[in-house]
Amino acid sequence: MSGRRTHPVLRIEGLSVCSAAGLVLVDDISLQLAGGEVLGLIGESGAGKSTLGLAALGYARGGCRITAGRILLGGTDLRLLDAEALRRVRGRRVAYVAQSAAAAFNPALRLIDQICEAPVRHGLSTRRAAEQRAIEAFRALDLPDPEVFGRRYAHEVSGGQLQRAMAVMAMACAPELLVLDEPTTALDVTTQIEVLAQLKRLIARSGTAALYISHDLAVVAQIADRLLVLRQGKLVETGPTAALLARPQTDYARALVAERGGAAARAAPAQGSEVLRVEGLAVRHGRRDAVSDASLRIEAGETLAVIGESGSGKTTLAYAICGLVPAHAGRVSLAGVQLAADYARRSREQLRRLQLVFQLPDVALNPRQSIASIVGRPAQFYFGTRGPALAGRVAELLGLVGLDPALAGRRPGELSGGQKQRVCIARALAAEPDVLVCDEVTAALDPLIAEEVLQLQRRLQEQLGLAYLFITHDLATVRRIAHRVLVMWRGRIVAQGATAQVLGEGRHPYVNALCASEPEMRPGWLEETLARRAAEAQAGPFQSAGGT
Amino acid sequence: MSAGEYQQATRASVRGGGGTTPVAARSRLLSFVASGAPLVAVIVAAAVFAPWIAPYGEAQFVGGVWDPPSAQHWLGTDNLGRDMVTRLVFGARNTISIASLATALAFGLGVLLGFAAAAIGGWLDTLVSRAMEILLAIPVLISALMVLSVLGNSLPVLVVTIGLLESTRVYMIARAVARTIVVREFVAAARLRGEGLGWLLAREILPNTLGALAAEAGLRFSFIFLFIASLSFLGLGIQPPAADWGSMVRENAQAIDFGLPVPLYPAAAIAFLTIGVNRLVDRYLAAIARPGAT
Numbered sequence: 001m002s003g004r005r006t007h008p009v010l011r012i013e014g015l016s017v018c019s020a021a022g023l024v025l026v027d028d029i030s031l032q033l034a035g036g037e038v039l040g041l042i043g044e045s046g047a048g049k050s051t052l053g054l055a056a057l058g059y060a061r062g063g064c065r066i067t068a069g070r071i072l073l074g075g076t077d078l079r080l081l082d083a084e085a086l087r088r089v090r091g092r093r094v095a096y097v098a099q100s101a102a103a104a105f106n107p108a109l110r111l112i113d114q115i116c117e118a119p120v121r122h123g124l125s126t127r128r129a130a131e132q133r134a135i136e137a138f139r140a141l142d143l144p145d146p147e148v149f150g151r152r153y154a155h156e157v158s159g160g161q162l163q164r165a166m167a168v169m170a171m172a173c174a175p176e177l178l179v180l181d182e183p184t185t186a187l188d189v190t191t192q193i194e195v196l197a198q199l200k201r202l203i204a205r206s207g208t209a210a211l212y213i214s215h216d217l218a219v220v221a222q223i224a225d226r227l228l229v230l231r232q233g234k235l236v237e238t239g240p241t242a243a244l245l246a247r248p249q250t251d252y253a254r255a256l257v258a259e260r261g262g263a264a265a266r267a268a269p270a271q272g273s274e275v276l277r278v279e280g281l282a283v284r285h286g287r288r289d290a291v292s293d294a295s296l297r298i299e300a301g302e303t304l305a306v307i308g309e310s311g312s313g314k315t316t317l318a319y320a321i322c323g324l325v326p327a328h329a330g331r332v333s334l335a336g337v338q339l340a341a342d343y344a345r346r347s348r349e350q351l352r353r354l355q356l357v358f359q360l361p362d363v364a365l366n367p368r369q370s371i372a373s374i375v376g377r378p379a380q381f382y383f384g385t386r387g388p389a390l391a392g393r394v395a396e397l398l399g400l401v402g403l404d405p406a407l408a409g410r411r412p413g414e415l416s417g418g419q420k421q422r423v424c425i426a427r428a429l430a431a432e433p434d435v436l437v438c439d440e441v442t443a444a445l446d447p448l449i450a451e452e453v454l455q456l457q458r459r460l461q462e463q464l465g466l467a468y469l470f471i472t473h474d475l476a477t478v479r480r481i482a483h484r485v486l487v488m489w490r491g492r493i494v495a496q497g498a499t500a501q502v503l504g505e506g507r508h509p510y511v512n513a514l515c516a517s518e519p520e521m522r523p524g525w526l527e528e529t530l531a532r533r534a535a536e537a538q539a540g541p542f543q544s545a546g547g548t
Numbered sequence: 549m550s551a552g553e554y555q556q557a558t559r560a561s562v563r564g565g566g567g568t569t570p571v572a573a574r575s576r577l578l579s580f581v582a583s584g585a586p587l588v589a590v591i592v593a594a595a596v597f598a599p600w601i602a603p604y605g606e607a608q609f610v611g612g613v614w615d616p617p618s619a620q621h622w623l624g625t626d627n628l629g630r631d632m633v634t635r636l637v638f639g640a641r642n643t644i645s646i647a648s649l650a651t652a653l654a655f656g657l658g659v660l661l662g663f664a665a666a667a668i669g670g671w672l673d674t675l676v677s678r679a680m681e682i683l684l685a686i687p688v689l690i691s692a693l694m695v696l697s698v699l700g701n702s703l704p705v706l707v708v709t710i711g712l713l714e715s716t717r718v719y720m721i722a723r724a725v726a727r728t729i730v731v732r733e734f735v736a737a738a739r740l741r742g743e744g745l746g747w748l749l750a751r752e753i754l755p756n757t758l759g760a761l762a763a764e765a766g767l768r769f770s771f772i773f774l775f776i777a778s779l780s781f782l783g784l785g786i787q788p789p790a791a792d793w794g795s796m797v798r799e800n801a802q803a804i805d806f807g808l809p810v811p812l813y814p815a816a817a818i819a820f821l822t823i824g825v826n827r828l829v830d831r832y833l834a835a836i837a838r839p840g841a842t
Contacts, residue, residue, distance in 0.1 A: 107728045155731045324736055343740055351742040364733040368755030378741060427737070 008032040009176050009209035010056060015069030017051050017060055017233075025051045025064060027233040035176070035207040038200075040224030040241065042217060042256065044448045048233040049213045053179045056211055057094045058086050074176060091118040094177045095170035101162040103362050105154035112150025115169040124173055137168040141198055142191075144311075159359060159440075160191050160310030167195070171202060178203065178210045184219060185444060190309040190517045196222050197530055215446025217256055218519035221245055222526035229253050242523050256448075257521070274336075275300050275434045275467045276321070276354070281330030283313075283320045290316040291491045294330070296469075298435065301461060303468040305482030305499070307475065307514065313491040314471045315359070318437050321469065322356045335434065352382045355428035359440040361420035365412035371398070371423055372408035378430035397426040402456055418449035422456070429460065437469045442477060454481055475518050479503065487511050584827025591821050595640040602634040607789035614803055614810055623813055627799050632810065636817055639791040644821070646707055646786065647773040653711025654768060658718025659761065663749040665719075666726035667735075677723070683716045688775065696784045706776075706785065714772055721764045725757040759836050766829030770822040777818055793818050 010033040017026040026048045033039050041049045051064065058078030060066050071078040073093060078086065090096075095118075098104040105114060116130040125133075131150070138146035141164040154162060163183060170178060183199070184192040200223050203210050214220045220227065220241070227244045229236040229252065237244065237253045248254045274297055281294040291313040298304045306314050319325040321332050323343030332339045334353055340346050358364035365374055376394045379385040385393050395405035401422040412420055421441055428436055438457070442450035458481060460466060472478060478485055478499065485502040487495040487510065495508040502511060516532070519525060580586070594601060604610050611625040618624070623632035661680075665673040683691070695709045729735060730753065738752050777794025779785035786792040796814035803810040 107731055108724070322740055324740065343742075346742075348742045351740060356737070356740055358733040358737065360733065364737060366734040366752055366756070368758075369751070381741060381743070431741070 008034050009074055010211075011070075011072040012052075012056065013070045013072070015052070015055055015071065016067045017048070017055055018065055018067045020063035020065075025233050026055065028068070029230075029233075029235055030069075031228060031238075033177070033209045033211065035209050036204055037226070038203055038210045038212050038224045040220035040227045041211060041213045041230060042215065042220055042227055043230035043236075044215060044446050047230040049215075049230055050181050051233075052230065053181050053211050053213045054096070056177065056179050057090055057096055059090070088122070091175075092122045092124070092173045093175055094179065095173065095175040097166050097170045097178070097180045097183045101166040102154065102159065102360055104166060105162065107154050110151050110153060111157070111165050115150060115165065115172055118169070119172045122173060130172060134168055134172065137171065138165075141168065142194055158310050158315070159443075164195060167199065171206075174206060175208060178208050179213070180210060181213045182215070182444075183212075185214070185216070190514060192219070193222075193517050193519070193526060193529060196526055199223065200526070215448075216519070217245070217447075218521040221521050221523050222519060229256065245521060245523075273300050274298070275334065276469070277331075277333045277336075278321060279331045279333075281317070281320055281327050281332065283316050283325055283327050285316075289491050290325075291320060291327075291488075294488075294493055296486055296493070296496065298467045298469060300434070300467050301465045302484065303461065303470050303482045305478045305485045306469065306471045306488060307473060307478055307485060308488035309473065309514070312488040314473075314488055315439055316491075317488070318356065318439050318469065318471055322354060322437060324356075348382065352378075352431045353434045354437065355431050355433035355435070356437045357421075357424050357428050357439065357441050360444055361412075361417060361424050362444075364424050365420055367412050369411070370408065371410050371412070371415070374412070374423060375408075375426045375430055378427060382431055393430070397430055398423075400429060400460070401426045402452070416449075418445050418453065421445060421453055425453075425456070425460075429464075433466070435467045435469065437471075439471045440473065441470075442472070442474070450477070457481065475503065475515060487514075582827065583831045584824040585831075587820055587824035588828055591640055591817070591824065592644065594637045595644045598637045598641040602631075602637045604631040604634045606634065606638040606791055608634070614800075614806070614808055624810065626796070626810065627803070632813060635791040635796055636793070636813060639793045639796055639814060640817070640821075642786050642790055642792045643773065643776055643794070646703065646710075646776055647769060649707045650710040650714065650772050650776075651765065651769045653707065654714035654718050654772070655761070655765060657711065658715035659722045659754075660749070661715070662719040662722025662724075663726045663753050664745065666723050666730050667745060667748050667753065673723075676719075680716045680719050683713070684720070688713045689778065692775075692779060693782070693784060696779070701784055701787065703786075706779075710772055710775060714768060714775075718764060718768060721760060722757070725760045726753050729753050729756050759833055762829055762832050762836075766826045769825055773821065774818065 010031075012032070013030050015026055015029045016024060018024055029052060031039065041052060043049050051061065054061060055066055055071060056073075058066075058071055058073075058081065066079060069079075073089065076089075078089065081089065105111065112131060112134060115134045116127055119125040119130045120127050134150055135146050138149045143149045143161055143164055149157075149161075149165075157165070167180075167183060170180075180199070184195050196219065199210075202208070203223075212220060212224050224241050226239065227241050228238040229244075229250070231252055237248065237250045239249075244253065245257060248257050276296075276298040278294060278296045281291060282289065283291040294313075294317055296304060306317065308314050316325055320327045320341075323332075323339065323341060323346055327341050332341075334350060337350070339350055339354075343351065372391070372394050375397050376385075376390050379393045379397075380390055391408075394408055398405045398408060403419060403422050403426070407415065407419070412423065415423065421444070425436075425441070441457075442453055445453060454477060457468065461468065468481075470477075470481060482499045484497060485495075485499050486493055487502065487508060489510050494510055495502050502508075503515065507515070516529065607630065609629045610631050611621060611629045613625070613627055613629055615621060615625040615629070621631050621633070623636070626632055626635055661676055665676045691713055692709055696705065699705045699709075735748065735752050738748055743752075776785050776792070777797070780792050780794030781798040783795075783798075785794060788795065793814040797811045797818075800811040800814075
């Protein structure tokens, strides 16, 4: 695969990156990449994938330093460039698509202004032309209302839409090298394959070389020509995608390949008492119905999964239940008592019993508070715990979610993604809730870490008898954790029932489509699926039938 | 302030692996001096200890008009024969205390209202924002002249007037910065917990806006300081015989006609303090920009 050109676009030789504390994050890595070629970087969180990806831009995160090696981009060694020269390279010749689009966009500026900034500032295009290209790209990526989409702010679009806007921003200058850091992790399965196909076409057509960082081997298998497996900063294994997947040489790579196995659906728990009931809930965004006529019930110790693609109203439903987004119709009752639609009018006790865990741990934790004060605050706020008792409670909670109590003094910025999500769960548990609403809690995590978090949640459920409303787009997660499933499509509930039943034989056509979009770990799956979709396109949209 | 700054400088050099070599020591000293801390410390010390430091009384006539520098009067005397060094020292005391109080008031009010407007939103935001915009539309100097000529220019009136007028600028910054914070999920988490407005403002929003506010504080202090100087220059600020750097420029302005540098001394003092404060703020911003720093 390599060597299609004599001069590779990117060549990294003996690269090492160290943190301020002297920890080796990337250890003596060499790689090369030709135009139009995609190299997949695989490994669990903390393996140094992102650090290596950023190093390809000649960049080291705050506190980190590139200590050895050469980074050659089309013959120029980025390590030898001064700040001004680097600035001209970045964005123009190398572009970066970040893991968390929410953190990468400036919340105070409209999307279109941020997308057009680079080409205009680098003098590659006029504002009008850049805007026109952005609109075309919005359309190509199936974003709603492409003409006016860019006028929105980052918090006004869904996570999946923001991630696509980020890809548009990266391609705005037609760079030689594109570094994609988990670009589809936050997307639901159906959107993910569209975006993957779009990225793949884009890369092939433009001759851009790409470093594709992901923890999801099945996703990388669709797009990467070659794979490079990293663990603790070291190269474990590298080779062409098909060969590596078929015959992994090392134990670690074998574990990664084997991880994506199925698991049996969970049987329903013993009949518990109903804790949460939602009847005819409806939410409007302007004149559009974001959620209409949603009804559901959850019993103690039960997990209800809500699945659907991005924009289907899953998160809105969760926020409406918690009162963050006011519902304009319908009722939410907790243990038989009806709750006010607006969280501000709910009692402290009602707020305590219903806890929300957010999708992106990066923005769900206050970066300026210590872990101890984040986790301890609900205990202090609801139960008046303080002093040594509070410190003990924090240590206990951190232990409960499998974190070292010594982390209490740290700040969120010093933790990994998986650790941050555990802190979020610990914060929710500190309130000793009855119901935990989990909004895509594993979406931003790599599979080994996500698996640990899921196991943790199952264990907590068994220990504490918690009820979960578990929002996700990952069907594998649903099979593993949910007792019952609720499927949403365009703001409506199209199917609801026991997991095995909803996902099993005779399922709703939309569920069928969802299942068919789940990436399989073999190259070529993407093309087959897209071809099948095109063939099915004549069949028209799904009927929004009522649930069972 | 200087001790903390010094510790910070020391810590930074330890982190950077700096040993006790003469080169490292010199660069550490240079960096400390460049931080503005010594400059501000000297001026603040002069302000605090003015009665003990000053060689003469604040309004004591000790010589002729614009006597040249001598052993008794290091910077000569002013237009009424008062010792220039004494006037500068007392001027620091008067001007800095009023500027600090007015800055504190402007920040207390502007930040509180700005954060509250961003966190609560709705009609409160609209109401306060429009009111602030109306105040902003009138030049500060004009408003101040009107208020001070009606209410007289006692010190409390001066402080409150300047504080209120300047709080509009602080409000704009505080609201804009807070709006980018209130949409984050950790604020939603705190709201969902049932936290009161006080917690939201002080614990969730404030720590994440300190950088922007510190930058603004440095600038705002300098502006208020210069504003007091201009008011004094116009005769509406601190009243004679109390010394302040602005009126000292005015009183001695004519000396320039005789080729004497007298008004340049208080002008230089104003410049030094402005530079010192801004250097300090820059250093603070660099410190909090480091990952993991508080």
